[in-house]
Amino acid sequence: MITADHLTKKxxxxxxxxxxxxxxxxxxxxxxxxxxxxxxxxTMRLMLGLDAGQGNTTYDGKKLSSYAKPxxxxxxxxEAKAFHPTRTARSHLKVLAAAGSIPxxxxxxxxxxxxxxxxGKKRPGKFSxxxxxxxxxxxxxxxxxxxxxxxxxxxxLDPEGIAWLRQFIKDYADAGNAVFVSSHLLSEMSQMADxxxxxxxxxxxxxxxVDALVKGSGHSGVxxxxxxxxxxELGLKNAGYKFVKQGQGLNVTGVKTDDVGKLAFKVGVPxxxxxxxxxxxxxxxxxxxxxxxxxKAQGGEK
Amino acid sequence: xxxxxxxxxxxxxxxxxxxxxxxxxxxxxxxxAFYVDGLRAGDTVHDPxxxxxxxxxxxxxxxxxxxxxxxxxxxxxxxxxxxxxxxxSSKSRTRVFVAKIIAISVVAILLSLFFSVLSPSFAYxxxxxxxxxxxxxxxxxxxxxxRVVFTGWxxxxxxxxxxxxxxxxxxxxxxxxLIPGTIExxxxxxxxxxxxxxxxxxxLGVIQHSSEHHLLSYSHEAIIAAVYVVVGWIIxxxxxxxxxxx
Numbered sequence: 001m002i003t004a005d006h007l008t009k010k011x012x013x014x015x016x017x018x019x020x021x022x023x024x025x026x027x028x029x030x031x032x033x034x035x036x037x038x039x040x041x042x043t044m045r046l047m048l049g050l051d052a053g054q055g056n057t058t059y060d061g062k063k064l065s066s067y068a069k070p071x072x073x074x075x076x077x078x079e080a081k082a083f084h085p086t087r088t089a090r091s092h093l094k095v096l097a098a099a100g101s102i103p104x105x106x107x108x109x110x111x112x113x114x115x116x117x118x119x120g121k122k123r124p125g126k127f128s129x130x131x132x133x134x135x136x137x138x139x140x141x142x143x144x145x146x147x148x149x150x151x152x153x154x155x156x157l158d159p160e161g162i163a164w165l166r167q168f169i170k171d172y173a174d175a176g177n178a179v180f181v182s183s184h185l186l187s188e189m190s191q192m193a194d195x196x197x198x199x200x201x202x203x204x205x206x207x208x209x210v211d212a213l214v215k216g217s218g219h220s221g222v223x224x225x226x227x228x229x230x231x232x233e234l235g236l237k238n239a240g241y242k243f244v245k246q247g248q249g250l251n252v253t254g255v256k257t258d259d260v261g262k263l264a265f266k267v268g269v270p271x272x273x274x275x276x277x278x279x280x281x282x283x284x285x286x287x288x289x290x291x292x293x294x295x296k297a298q299g300g301e302k
Numbered sequence: 303x304x305x306x307x308x309x310x311x312x313x314x315x316x317x318x319x320x321x322x323x324x325x326x327x328x329x330x331x332x333x334x335a336f337y338v339d340g341l342r343a344g345d346t347v348h349d350p351x352x353x354x355x356x357x358x359x360x361x362x363x364x365x366x367x368x369x370x371x372x373x374x375x376x377x378x379x380x381x382x383x384x385x386x387x388x389x390x391s392s393k394s395r396t397r398v399f400v401a402k403i404i405a406i407s408v409v410a411i412l413l414s415l416f417f418s419v420l421s422p423s424f425a426y427x428x429x430x431x432x433x434x435x436x437x438x439x440x441x442x443x444x445x446x447x448x449r450v451v452f453t454g455w456x457x458x459x460x461x462x463x464x465x466x467x468x469x470x471x472x473x474x475x476x477x478x479x480l481i482p483g484t485i486e487x488x489x490x491x492x493x494x495x496x497x498x499x500x501x502x503x504x505x506l507g508v509i510q511h512s513s514e515h516h517l518l519s520y521s522h523e524a525i526i527a528a529v530y531v532v533v534g535w536i537i538x539x540x541x542x543x544x545x546x547x548x
Contacts, residue, residue: 012431048389051547051548064390070390082383086317086380096309096387099306099309099388099391
């Protein structure tokens, strides 16, 4: 288990990460979401001790620096192009292997895992973004770490690569490890993450399971449509249900279709539509971070 | 510690720039020692200190190129962001810091020795090819040996310290070329003989006196340079521990 405790990072007057605490459970994939500039990368760097800041991060109760071989505890991919362009892919990994006291034989294993064995002797300066990501993933896997910390690992990967990465991450976590992964691909995240940590403007917005986040969204609930909406609204209010107007109907949250159906029958309102709605992760995410987007595109008015 | 050291050596010997700088150093030695001081030598064959002078010239000329190894070892890490791997692979930043110092010390000393042998050898071959014979040479081996080793090492350490403080590759390389040759030379106009107390001037003063009057002995110049190196290490180490790794 990784425990991030009161992480804070300030750049002069700007607070990039503001008292963020969360837990990453072993055996699970934890997604890390937030708008651009929310502080995701800075949080990861704080967790690894790369940036100076306040707060603590422990890996199974101990600081990363207290382990004899930190590479066996956490493997990182924070930037796809983090390699010297004239050092061959294999040499790059051999340097990292030496630094982490990892045998050189592991280099060929990880190159094979990420599908780069054929280009191991090539200089990665001209690698595509997808190949660079694979090399970064290989670097993260070198020490067979218990924890993987991946920042936008799917960037630049082709569809086959994304599918491979998704399955790989899930399998890695299932093997008793933990993966902490940030991504802007919410559909991917919804398919692979068990838990989510959401931050916005440096602050923790949510640390929960994907299911809880989606169910708690205003877009989840029961959609009900009737010609006698005012009467139904009154009945819902009296029953203490929460609802919002949605098109020609109402979206009632925190209830099941049965509850709304029974209530409508009780107040004598005929229904035209009664549907269970489940929000997408994207809807839930946008709803959560609506107030914390630092960089927003302006509307397309002409 | 050994793993960090092994990684630093692998970093040095797995990039193209290492071989480019090494090749350039050999070419320069060939041009100046073999061609200028050998094939085109004139009356200097009667100088009993010619071979010792070749050693001094080689170190003076190549010490900046040798120091580039240290500058590039550090600045490549920040330029290509591999520093994040380096720091997260090690138990402590101090180990990484010490490993870099040891690796560059070894490279600097070995290269200084190599070129201080290669340069007089090239000059000797050049003279022989021209059919000239040297007069009996007086070579103070022990004195030259420690001065070559110290100058090569201290100059590289000062360059490494600059790189660790600045971290930017262009800024560090520019500083390496500007501070010893231009900035300290300009300061010399104000400081006169006291220029010998400046870091690079003191370091180079160990291989060749920094003033015509020989106000300071080689060992005094070495002590001044060593003080700069130690103070520089402390400043660079403190910054290395505290700063964000980017």
